[in-house]
Amino acid sequence: MSRGHKQRQWVKPASAPNSEINVTPLVxxxxxxxxxFMVVTPLLEKDILVRVPETEVEENQPPPEPDDQQIVVQVDKSGAYSINTEQIPASDYVARLKRMLNAKKPDEKVVFFMADDAANYGKLVVALDGARAAGAKILGMATELPQNAVIQGTQATPDGAPPAPPAPPTP
Known part of the structure; x- marks a missing residue:
């Protein structure tokens, strides 16, 4: 053999190539x-079920005028109750509401609630429970007063807000 020419040597692998999947990283x-998933699953089950009423779109129909026979309970920021703008002590609330509801037909025992934004939530819940105990079949939440509603002796403005105090007279 000559020195300038090298003979190629083939190295035969000792074993065949490994074609199996390594399962350790997969495991x-x-x-x-x-x-x-074990940590996240219990957190997903803490939902509160809320029954949302279905809405119907009515075109160009004005809302019905408020009825004098409707019962509206207001809870002000101090926690005092009013039934149809008449201030009621908390001790007489359920009895007065029961008398008003007993005069109505069973399918007309509806009570609407309006709470001040600063009112205690517990007072509103007590008012709701008291109305249910007094015999109300349907409880409704009102978000804004009708245009002709009266808020403790003052007439509401068309946008539902209480009127501004009168300006002092100028001399």
């Missing part, structure tokens, strides 16, 4: 995902 990933 690690699956276990991590399992732990994540």
């Amino acid at each position: 690690d990933v699956v276990l991590v995902l399992l732990i994540i």
Whole structure:
């Protein structure tokens, strides 16, 4: 053999190539995902079920005028109750509401509630429970007063807000 020419040597592998999948990383990933789902699943089950009423779109029909026979309970920011703008002590609330509801037909026992934004939530819940105990079949929440509603002796403005105090007279 000559020195300038090298003979190629083929190296035969000692074993055949490994064609199997390495499952150790796969098992690690699956276990991590399992732990994540085990931690997250209990957090997803803490939902509050809320029954939302379906809405119907009525075109160009004015809302019905408020009825004098409707019962509207207001809870002001101090926690005092009013039934149809008449201030009621908390001790007489359920009895007065029961008398008003007993005069109505069973399908007309509806009470609407309006709470001041600064009112205590617990006072509103007590008012709702008291109305249910007095015999109300349907409880409704009002978000804004009708245009001709009276808020404790003052006439409401068309946008539903209480009127501004009168300006002092100029001399």
